[in-house]
Amino acid sequence: MSRKKQKHDEHVNLERWLVSYADFVTLLFIVFLILFSMSAVDAQKFQALKESFSDITGSGSSLVMPAPGSTATPTTDKNTGKTKTKNAIAAEQERFEEIKEKMEQYTKSKGLDKSVMVNMDQNGINVTFTGAVLFANGDATLQPQAKKIIKDMFPFINSINNPLRIEGHTDNVPIRTAQYPSNWELSTARATNLVRYLSEEYKIKPERLSGAGYGEYHPIAPNDTLENRAKNRRVEIMILSSKAAEADAQKPQSKK
Missing domain, CATH: 1.20.5 (Single alpha-helices involved in coiled-coils or other helix-helix interfaces)
Known part of the structure; x- marks a missing residue:
């Protein structure tokens, strides 16, 4: 057994x-x-x-891995609190390219392509208004022609619900008036006046808007000719990408 x-x-x-x-x-x-x-x-x-x-x-x-073409690795948008995926970011980039193309078509059709420039990089779309397109020299009041241009371009600017950052810049010619003691005040007033105009006239949510003045300290050309100084006297409307907006949100805020 x-x-x-x-x-x-x-x-x-x-x-x-x-x-x-x-x-x-x-x-x-x-x-x-x-x-x-x-x-x-x-x-x-x-x-x-x-x-x-x-x-x-x-x-x-x-x-089982995600299906091809399905939602990819998620990332959090600090500005909106919403989750964005790699596919969503790619779609945002494609949308930016469409907006940029339409803006360029508009500026060319109106003969503004020399004074209104549209550029795009990883931070989003940057619309630069140079010279006296928006503001007269030494002044921070929006001109009538500026309001017409903004009205025409607003549908493009607002066709995507991303944050907008407005930056004011000047040339290096000193200004000393009671209202604007230096180029700091002038550049900041131009930026904040445009921020307020977009908020009040076009009802853009204040949470989407921010403004900053840089005076004469971020030139894009040497301040050696009238033409170059006109380039440096500029206001920029930046349509921030989700990545740039997230980076902005992570910057430490100054304590009051």
């Missing part, structure tokens, strides 16, 4: 590898099935596969 029992145990041990082999083949089949599904981008079929796999293993949501 003991010899028969020993032979029976040996027989069981020899066949046990089949269980592991069957598990391995099953898992290998699932892997190739997943790879095949990923090669043919079909979100519905992929979701069905994912659900079926989840039913089998009980952990499909953690083992």
